[in-house]
Amino acid sequence: MFTGLSAFPLTPMDEVSIDENAFSQLVSRLAQAQINSIGVLGSTGSYAYLNREERNLVTRLAVESAQGTPVVVGIGALRTKDVLKLAEDAQKAGANGLLLAPVSYQKLTEDEVFAHYQTVSQHSSVPICVYDNPTTTHFEFSDVLHGRIAALPNIASIKIPPLSNHLDEAKERVARLRAHIPHHVTIGISGDHSGATGLIAGCEAWYSVLGGLFPLPILAIVKASQRGDIDEVNRLSTALEPIWAFFRRYGSLRVIATIAELKGLVKTPSLPLPIKSLSGEERQRLTACIADLL
Amino acid sequence: MFTGLSAFPLTPMDEVSIDENAFSQLVSRLAQAQINSIGVLGSTGSYAYLNREERNLVTRLAVESAQGTPVVVGIGALRTKDVLKLAEDAQKAGANGLLLAPVSYQKLTEDEVFAHYQTVSQHSSVPICVYDNPTTTHFEFSDVLHGRIAALPNIASIKIPPLSNHLDEAKERVARLRAHIPHHVTIGISGDHSGATGLIAGCEAWYSVLGGLFPLPILAIVKASQRGDIDEVNRLSTALEPIWAFFRRYGSLRVIATIAELKGLVKTPSLPLPIKSLSGEERQRLTACIADLL
Numbered sequence: 001m002f003t004g005l006s007a008f009p010l011t012p013m014d015e016v017s018i019d020e021n022a023f024s025q026l027v028s029r030l031a032q033a034q035i036n037s038i039g040v041l042g043s044t045g046s047y048a049y050l051n052r053e054e055r056n057l058v059t060r061l062a063v064e065s066a067q068g069t070p071v072v073v074g075i076g077a078l079r080t081k082d083v084l085k086l087a088e089d090a091q092k093a094g095a096n097g098l099l100l101a102p103v104s105y106q107k108l109t110e111d112e113v114f115a116h117y118q119t120v121s122q123h124s125s126v127p128i129c130v131y132d133n134p135t136t137t138h139f140e141f142s143d144v145l146h147g148r149i150a151a152l153p154n155i156a157s158i159k160i161p162p163l164s165n166h167l168d169e170a171k172e173r174v175a176r177l178r179a180h181i182p183h184h185v186t187i188g189i190s191g192d193h194s195g196a197t198g199l200i201a202g203c204e205a206w207y208s209v210l211g212g213l214f215p216l217p218i219l220a221i222v223k224a225s226q227r228g229d230i231d232e233v234n235r236l237s238t239a240l241e242p243i244w245a246f247f248r249r250y251g252s253l254r255v256i257a258t259i260a261e262l263k264g265l266v267k268t269p270s271l272p273l274p275i276k277s278l279s280g281e282e283r284q285r286l287t288a289c290i291a292d293l294l
Numbered sequence: 295m296f297t298g299l300s301a302f303p304l305t306p307m308d309e310v311s312i313d314e315n316a317f318s319q320l321v322s323r324l325a326q327a328q329i330n331s332i333g334v335l336g337s338t339g340s341y342a343y344l345n346r347e348e349r350n351l352v353t354r355l356a357v358e359s360a361q362g363t364p365v366v367v368g369i370g371a372l373r374t375k376d377v378l379k380l381a382e383d384a385q386k387a388g389a390n391g392l393l394l395a396p397v398s399y400q401k402l403t404e405d406e407v408f409a410h411y412q413t414v415s416q417h418s419s420v421p422i423c424v425y426d427n428p429t430t431t432h433f434e435f436s437d438v439l440h441g442r443i444a445a446l447p448n449i450a451s452i453k454i455p456p457l458s459n460h461l462d463e464a465k466e467r468v469a470r471l472r473a474h475i476p477h478h479v480t481i482g483i484s485g486d487h488s489g490a491t492g493l494i495a496g497c498e499a500w501y502s503v504l505g506g507l508f509p510l511p512i513l514a515i516v517k518a519s520q521r522g523d524i525d526e527v528n529r530l531s532t533a534l535e536p537i538w539a540f541f542r543r544y545g546s547l548r549v550i551a552t553i554a555e556l557k558g559l560v561k562t563p564s565l566p567l568p569i570k571s572l573s574g575e576e577r578q579r580l581t582a583c584i585a586d587l588l
Contacts, residue, residue, distance in 0.1 A: 015375050048399035049372050078343050080567040081309050103399070105342035105430050106547055106569055116568040136399050138432055253400055273374040274410040275400055 001070040001097050002129055002157035002186045003204045004036035005222045007211035008044040010257055011058055012266035015273060018054060020061055022266045026213070027065035033215035036205070038066055039099060041074035043136055044209045044253055048076065048103065049272040056089045063094035070096035072129060076103045076137075080116050084123055091126055098124060099159065101131035102139045110145050117149045127156035133190070134161060147180035155185060159207045162191030163198055170194075170201040178202070192218075192252065193244035196237035199225035209252040210243060213260055214293045242289040254278055259290050295364040295391050296423055296451035296480045297498045298330035299516045301505035302338040304551060305352055306560035309567060312348055314355055316560045320507070321359035327509035330499070332360055333393060335368035337430055338503050338547055342370065342397065343566040350383045357388035364390035366423060370397040370431075374410050378417055385420055392418060393453065395425035396433045404439050411443045421450035427484070428455060441474035449479060453501045456485030457492055464488075464495040472496070486512075486546065487538035490531035493519035503546040504537060507554055508587045536583040548572055553584050 009026040012019040030038045040062040041047035041055055050058070055073075062071050073095040075086040087098055100120060102113045121128060130149055132141050141149075149155060158181065163170035174187060181187075188205030189198025195206045199222065211218035217240065224232035237244075246255045258277040261268040271277055278286060303320040306313040324332045334356040335341035335349055344352070349367075356365050367384040369392050371377045381392055394414060396407045415422060424443055426435050435443075443449060452475065457464035468481060475481075482499030483492025489500045493516065505512035511534065518526035531538075540549040552571040555562040565571055572580055 043400070078566075102568075105397070106337070106545060107429065108568060109570075112568040112570055115570075119567075135401065251400060272372070273413075274396075274402060274406040276403075276406055276409075 001037040001072065001127065002188060004206075004226070005211055005215065005219050006037040006039050006072065006188065006205055006207050007035050007215050007218065008039040008042040008207065008209055009212040010260055010266065010270065011041065011045040011050065012260070012270040013046070013272055014267070014269055018050075018057065019267060019270070020057070023058065024061050024065045026265065027062050028067070030212065030215050031065060031067040031069045033219060035069065035211070035215050035219060037070040037072050037097065038062060039072045039074070039207060039212075042099060042207070043133065044212055044256060045074060046253070046272055047074040052082070052085060052089065055086060056093060059090050059093040059095060072097040072099050074099045074101070074131070075120075076101040076131065078103050078105055080119055083116070083120050087120060087124055091124070095126060097126055097156065098128045099131050100128055101133055101137050103137055104139055108139050110142065113139060114145060114148055117155070118152055121152040121154045124154045126154070128154050129157040129159055129188070130155060131159045132161060133159070143177055143180045146177060150181035150185045157186040157188055157205065159188050159190050160203070162194035163189065163201060165197065167197060167200060170197050174198075174201045174203060193247055196221060196233050199233060200230055209247070209256050210240070213256055213265065217293070246286055246289065250278060250282070255286065258283055258286055259293070262287055262290065263293070295331040295366065295421065296482060298500075298520070299505055299509065299513050300331040300333050300366065300482065300499055300501050301329050301509050301512065302333040302336040302501065302503055303506040304554055304560065304564065305335065305339040305344065306554070306564040307340070307566055308561070308563055312344075312351065313561060313564070314351070317352065318355050318359045320559065321356050322361070324506065324509050325359060325361040325363045327513060329363065329505070329509050329513055331364040331366050331391065332356060333366045333368070333501060333506075336393060336501070337427065338506055338550060339368060340547070340566055341368040346376070346379060346383065349380060350387060353384050353387040353389060366391040366393050368393045368395070368425070369414075370395040370425065372397050372399055374413055377410070377414050381414060381418055385418070389420060391420055391450070392422045393425050394422055395427055395431050398432055402433050404436065407433060408439060408442055411449070412446055415446040415448045418448045420448070422448050423451040423453055423482070424449060425453045426455060427453070437471055437474045440471060444475035444479045451480040451482055451499065453482050453484050454492075454497070456488035457483065457495060459491065461491060461494060464491050468492075468495045468497060487541055490515060490527050493527060494524055503541070503550050504534070507550055507559065510588070540580055540583065544572060544576070549580065552577055552580055553587070556581055556584065557587070
């Protein structure tokens with residue numbers, strides 16, 4: 001579940017409701033591609049913008065459409081008590097794993113974040129992935145804190161932010177984190193532009209945004225990495241560089257939503273206001289980059 | 295309402311509920327002090343951690359206890375549609391003004407933030423204060439954007455983050471912002487350690503955290519400023535420097551909650567987990583600083 005390709009679909013929505021049909025079809029695409037897990041209600045799934053009932057609905061739809069592929073569900077929220085409720089809802093709905101980010105409004109301390117994970121891990125009966133995403137949570141994990149949390153019961157993986165483009169630095173970063181955590185806890189890369197580097201640097205999983213819409217090209221990179229074909233990993237990822245450039249510039253959520261809209265996989269608009277997908281010239285430029293994606 | 299002292303009380307709570315009684319008493323203290331407005335559900339009021347029903351409850355309690363002092367209500371939320379509902383709730387409950395921060399999970403663009411304020415301002419029938427707080431929202435307003443938003447209907451004030459300690463820089467910053475906004479829009483300082491500087495630099499309001507618990511010492515500084523007695527402003531603020539030092543180090547929310555707990559004005563704990571008030575030696579050191587506060 002927390003190795004290989006874990007792909008994160010959008011939760012398409014407008015100001016009235018979630019597009020249940022479109023969402024179920026996105027999950028079905030992933031199930032057919034035979035990836036390692038489906039990560040719903042990640043940042044790409046806009047978990048932070050949905051209430052408890054909506055998140056429960058999305059989880060139930062995902063489990064129904066996943067055809068046995070393990071489903072990992074994002075349970076992040078500002079309050080510990082709300083995370084506990086979301087964890088319980090997700091497990092009751094059939095989630096195979098949980099993804100937990102230290103979401104903040106007030107900047108959190110290390111002790112507060114540790115206690116938060118400790119409480120949730122004690123109340124969980126499925127494996128948990130620690131979601132380290134300083135861009136959205138504004139919390140920076142130290143390696144020591146990662147080590148303390150990774151030693152808690154039920155912690156099974158860490159989803160790390162993008163690595164340096166310099167392979168030596170990337171390898172060193174993964175090795176340094178690995179030295180702090182138990183053997184059974186995997187490390188997964190996120191930030192798709194850093195995916196290939198992450199795999200080459202020794203991450204066991206790729207938590208992918210583009211893979212949430214187009215699993216096959218990302219799965220090909222993961223498989224090349226698993227058979228040790230680094231040249232192929234680099235070749236395949238470099239072919240996607242025009243898309244990575246958009247991710248870096250506009251944020252992966254706006255870009256992947258625009259791609260899904262352009263490909264007719266979701267209605268337009270698909271994001272919760274105030275967030276908007278790309279428009280005008282940017283949208284036109286993106287159209288030219290995605291012709292080959294199926 | 296958006297000049298002089300606007301004081302922001304805590305919303306005391308535990309993992310089960312809001313302490314309605316303690317909250318009403320905090321609001322009554324402020325009403326008795328005859329300040330210019332009471333700002334409930336600001337960052338100090340933990341608005342981001344409460345759901346719609348809880349926020350409605352807090353607003354109703356505040357209006358009941360405010361004895362005619364204008365009540366300003368924080369309506370920030372991640373989604374535009376949720377802000378609209380909160381704005382409607384607050385106005386129905388008798389709010390005299392609204393406070394709106396561009397709360398984010400995904401980093402927002404200038405255009406997204408402008409459209410967000412535009413939509414809310416069109417749907418409001420009471421004055422709105424723009425809440426510029428990059429520490430919690432992770433959005434940095436440009437002066438041009440402030441100018442565009444301040445020109446919208448119903449925008450009446452801007453709550454700005456702390457200024458430079460260097461008075462020349464602080465004055466220059468306030469003057470630069472003033473040059474971008476209409477005459478009728480006031481500028482209010484926040485970050486209590488920067489309050490005196492803000493008043494001397496020309497801000498018309500102090501949006502105060504300590505004033506939400508102890509209005510009199512802050513009101514004395516505001517009144518000294520209004521009669522042009524800068525020496526007295528500095529003297530009174532400097533006397534509070536030990537508390538400002540705590541605010542800077544631990545964040546004002548944890549410190550003001552700890553002070554309220556120590557003074558018996560709220561129960562312990564009073565903050566939503568994972569956030570904790572100060573404990574151990576820090577709490578002891580704080581006790582020594584607050585003996586004079588009434």
